[in-house]
Amino acid sequence: MNKTEQVRRSLKKRHRQERRFILLGKLAVLIALLFLAFLLADIFIKAWPAFKQTWIQLEISYDAEKLGVDAAADQKALKQGNYRGVLKKSLYAMFPDVTERRDKKALFKLLSSGAEYRLRDSLLAQPEMLGTRQQIWVLADDDIDSYIKSASLRDADQSDRRIKDNQVAWLDRLEEQGRLETKWNWSFLTSSDSREPELAGIAGALKGTFLTILVTLALSFPLGLAAAVYLEEFAPQNRWTDIIEINVNNLAAVPSIVFGLLGLAVFISFFGVPRSAPLVGGMVLTLMTLPTIIIASRAALKSVPPSIKDAALAMGASKVQAVFQHAVPLAMPGILTGTIIGMAQALGETAPLLMIGMVAFIVDIPQGITDSATVLPVQIYLWADSPERAFMAKTSAAIIVLLLFLITMNLLAVILRKKFERKW
Amino acid sequence: MTRAAVDASAASQTAEAVQEAEAVELVRPQETADTAGIHQEISGTVGTPFSDNAKMSTRHVDVFYGDKQAIFDVSLDIGEKEVIALIGPSGCGKSTYLRTLNRMNDTIPGCRVTGDFQLDDEDIYAKEMDPVLLRARVGMVFQKPNPFPKSIYDNVAYGPRLHGFASNRAELDEIVVSSLQRAGLFEEVKDRLNVPGTGLSGGQQQRLCIARTIAVSPEVILMDEPASALDPIATATIEELIDELRENYTIAIVTHSMQQAARVSQRTAYFHLGKLVEVGETNQIFTNPAHQLTENYITGRFG
Secondary structure, three states: OOHHHHHHHHHHHHHHHHHHHHHHHHHHHHHHHHHHHHHHHHHHHHHHHHHEEEEEEEEEEOOHHHHOOOOOOOHHHHHOOOHHHHHHHHHHHHOOOOOOHHHHHHHHOOEOOOHHHHHHHHHHHOHHHOOOEEEEEEEEOHHHHHHHHOHHHHHOOHHHOOOOHHHHHHHHHHHHOOOEEEEEOOHHHHOOOOOOOOOOOOHHHHHHHHHHHHHHHHHHHHHHHHHHHHHHHHOOOOHHHHHHHHHHHHHOOOOHHHHHHHHHHHHHHHOOOOOOOHHHHHHHHHHHHHHHHHHHHHHHHHOOOHHHHHHHHHOOOOHHHHHHHHHHHHHHHHHHHHHHHHHHHHHOOOHHHHHOOOOOOOOOOOOOOOOOOOOHHHHHHHHHOOOOOHHHHHHHHHHHHHHHHHHHHHHHHHHHHHHHOOOO | OOHHHHHHHHHHHHHHHHHHHHHHHHHOOOOOOHHHHHOOOOOOOEEOOOOOOEEEEEEEEEEEEOOEEEEEEEEEEEEOOOEEEEEOOOOOOHHHHHHHOOOHHHHOOOEEEEEEEEEOOEEOOOOOOOHHHHHHHEEEEOOOOOOOOOEHHHHHHHHHHHHOOOOOHHHHHHHHHHHHHHOOOHHHHOOOOOOEHHHOOHHHHHHHHHHHHHOOOOOEEEEEOOOOOOOHHHHHHHHHHHHHHOOOOEEEEEOOOHHHHHHHOOEEEEEEOOEEEEEEEHHHHHHOOOOHHHHHHHOOOOO
């Protein structure tokens, strides 16, 4: 057997290995894509109901006497009217055959507990409606909403669902009269959290996340960059810098809840930073993201060709000038990538916020970094924990909002990176 | 040791070295790299390391990287407005020596330099000497063309901006244009001063780096194998340029190409294993070297 034949035989085996590896690689990518598609499809299907809401149209008589206000009442007086009574009377007037006290109660339960505030708000917006009869759309209760949107619940037996057969009959009558509609749910994006699923929205958590990330970015980017530049370009190579480097690397692997404990002990207990606020949340997340940013920035600085810095130094640039005019701009794409990875990590974090009181039911939309706030992942966690069926859809919808937030941030990073990227 | 004493002892060392070179000639049995004297002991420098009209002078230079000594007791003058070529086999310390002249070795951790360095009778390693000022006076062109990833204009304008040489845009324009002209690059790039310098060809990039260096009007230009990454045509252009620059600048050039050294330089210094073996007029070094090692190197027995 000659050499060529020998090579040819082994070649067959080598080519087979290569083909096998490529096949495995493709398979791995395919499986990953399938999982991603499954995950996204599952989230979107589950979230869909949260973007629609059931509304019921009622004929409301804004009777001054029934509201318990003067005919010429001002805004302040109108605010204190008995809208609940008006709502009840209007509803019962539409269903005159419902007389039993228990049935009346069940009938009233068709409506969201937020319905009376809607009556109030529409009257306050147009006070001239006082004394007239108006067709007003109000929100349905979350159980009704779930029933309307779910085909399986419609077919289910009375004992398997939360609404009774007589309520179903009333709903059918409303539907016949064209007084039942599902509309696009804008309030999910504009209102904040509530105990009532049909009233709960994401705005508070979204704003809280935005503020928290802003604080994190404002603190961790300059600190991380400065630390990385100093350690990489200026620090003397000795035992101390070695120790610092080892510690920075280890900090990147510390469980995030530990940073929460540190934040509680230092920022809240010692420095008295207000708890539950984006400020302290951002500070804690800064502790968590700093190692990521420092490590990535140092790697980026290390990969800048030394010839560029040499050129600047040989021109008579000082060290600071050589570093900040040449090394840092060239490393910027890498530094930004590290920062975005750190921010994305911070964005998805719940555990450290648990310790500093950001895992809380907060109804108000935060107006600043010292207001009580919650963040998206915490909101998802809280909703996933709620027993009401309607919160399941809200949970998925909140996940979508979180993912969109993340995608927007990454997009921004890609754009910035493209802007800073230079060839040499 | 005073300067005069140094000169005297160097002269006596020279005489010894000549004798030793002759001794080596006698015992050389075969022409292999090893027996051609690569590992032989070198004591002192042959020839004329000192110049009457020295721009820079160095005495007893030792350079250490950590525990390893890279340069051993090198004493050499660089004359005003002359081109001196530093030649020698790889790892002989010629680049290291060159980098001591504008203190670029300061940036290398663990590098230690001792000896006496003068630029116009100023001690360049003195505490009062700011390396930033020194490097503005002693510029450097590197082996690999390293333009900044900026426009051609910004590359040349970098130094003048850094040191505040131009008070307005017109002055800056003038410095940029005249530097590019002196580097022989202006005609090729005058229509595209705003394109990145990194988009030029290798030879053009190196001339851009030279233009960038002369834009700060240094007194001395150090060149570390400036043409080693270039093709023969680009190399020829660079060599012509060096010849023209000699009118205004003092130039020290490290090169691996002996033809290049012969073409561009007036004096040549031959380094071997961290020691300065021989210095002389370029003509004399290439036609009639005094030291056996020099002869072996220039005739291609090793290198």
